[in-house]
Amino acid sequence: MWRNRNVWIILLGEFVVGLGLWAGIIGNLAFMQEVVPSDFHKSLIISIGVLAGFIVGPLAGRIIDQTKKKxxxxxxxxGRIVSVLFMFAALYTNSVMWMVIFLITLQIAAAFYMPALQSIIPMVVNNKDLLTLNAWQMNARTVSRIVGTAAAGLMLSYFELKWLYIISLIVYIIMFFITNGLQLHETANQSIKDKEQGGFKEVLPMLKEHPVVLMTLVLMLIxxxxxGxxxxxxxxxSEIHQSTTISGLLYTVEGIGFMLGAxxxxxISDRVKIATLLFSLAFVIGAMELMFLFADVAFLALLTFAVFGFSVGCFFPTTMVIFQNQVPKEYHGRFFSFRNMIDSVIFQVVLLSTGMMLDLIGLSGMGLVFGIISLSLTISFLLFSKKKNVIMQVQ
Structure with missing residues (x-):
């Protein structure tokens, strides 16, 4: 696998684009702090971009399945390169409207980019290497997040805000040339082109035919x-312990745990059956949500985030391989677009629910609710898989 140039292009591209993405995110926050006084308006601006990506999801899925993924x-x-130009206009005019256009363009580009990349991965390696490549791709994403946020924060201390977007522009241009080196044997899917539908209506019957995919999709809620x-x-x-230091430590141990897990x-997968691994990880994640009951103990809080990071570092690559193997290839574009849309909606719902529950019942109560939901889902689908004899296979 490591002699395959496509593998290195995917990993390098993931790292490079992550640097540009996080530099832009830090820049966005800094820009809004200057020109948008209301926290609600800030969240509204960010949500507009997410909504744009959600709206184009069905179109993106169909186009990815119809055309060459490269x-x-x-x-x-x-599209990412063009989006940064709109942000330069926002900086020059000090206009929030240009920033909104920037976010919309960037999210639309992401709505096409991410499902296409997820569809390409099973094309460049054998099934036995899918787990490894997905894990290393997520590691590249994690490292780029750590490096990107740290470098962007440092740059803001010494340079003007525009330099963050100059870096993003350079990175996205580099990304274009990197992906140009992909060597894929693919043709446009004429069977999809010939159909008027080719949308998400065909994905739903496919999910019914592949219960393992539907089950894994729901388990990702945990x-x-x-x-979220x-x-x-x-x-x-951080408020409970009246310490900002613990915030940095929590982010750090979670990131390290994630990379170690991936x-x-x-x-681990060579020694544990994939179904056993997935359900065990779901149980552990649910248990870590219950551990919020003991968040007032610093060591237990750090342990919770470290174990969670390790668990999701194993969980996400495993689910991705299940999707890439079990979903028919002609549905990959639409399915991954559908999955990304679901993720974005659930993420927003969880975010709003968290804020509400933290106000009403506190962190311990929220952890109890989330833990019970997670463990109930895990037990229910474990019993379902035993009853229906659902077979999970990754190679």
């Missing part, structure tokens, strides 16, 4: 409950 990746890369509340929970724990996944 072509989609390259046009999405061009880590999303934790991830991630930043708010860290801020709450790096060790191949070793």
């Amino acid at each position: 072509t989609v990746i390259q046009w999405a890369s061009i 880590p999303t409950l934790f991830l 509340s991630f930043n708010l929970v860290i801020m709450k724990i 790096a060790g996944l191949r070793f």
Whole structure:
């Protein structure tokens, strides 16, 4: 696998585009702090971009299945480059409207880029290497987040805000040329072109025919409950301990745990059946949500985030391989677009629910609710898989 140039292009591209993305996110926050006084308006502006990506999801899925995926990746890369130009206009005019256009363009590009990339991965390696490549791709994403946020924060201390977007522009241009080196044997899917539908209506019957895919899709709600509340929970724990230092430590141990989990996944999966692994990870994540009951103990809070990071570092690559193997290839574009849309909706719902529950019942109560939901889902689908004899296979 490591002699395959496509593998290195995917990993390098993931790291490079992550640097540009996080530099832009830090820049966006800094810009809004200057020109948008209301926190509600800030969240509204960010949501507009997410909504745009959600709206184009069905179109993106159909186009990815109809056309060559490398072509989609390259046009999405061009879309990212164009989006940064709108942000330069926002900086020059001090206009929020240009920033909104920037976010809309960027999210639309992402709506095409991510499902296309997820569809390409099973095309470049054998089934036995899918787990490894997915794990390392997520590690590249995690490292880029750590490096990107740290570098962007440092740059803001010494340079003007525009330099963050100059870096983003350079990175996206580099990304375009990197992905140009992909060597894929693919043709446009004429069977989809010939159909008027080719949309999500065909994905739903496919899910019924592949219960393992539907079950795994629902199980992904369990880590999303934790991830959707991630930043708010860290801020709450920081308030409980009256310490900003613990916030940095929580982010750090979670990131390290994630990378260790992803790096060790191949070793673990060779020794544990995939169904046993997935349900065990779901149980552990649910248990870590219950551990919010003890968030007032610093060591237990750090342990919770470290174990959660390790668990999701194993969980997400495993679910991705199940999707890539079990979903028929002609549905990959639409399915991954559908999955990304579901993720974005659930994430927003969890975020709003977390804020409400933290106000009403506190961190301990929220952890109890999320933990019970997660463990109930895990037990229900475990019993379902035993009753229906659902077979999970990744190679």
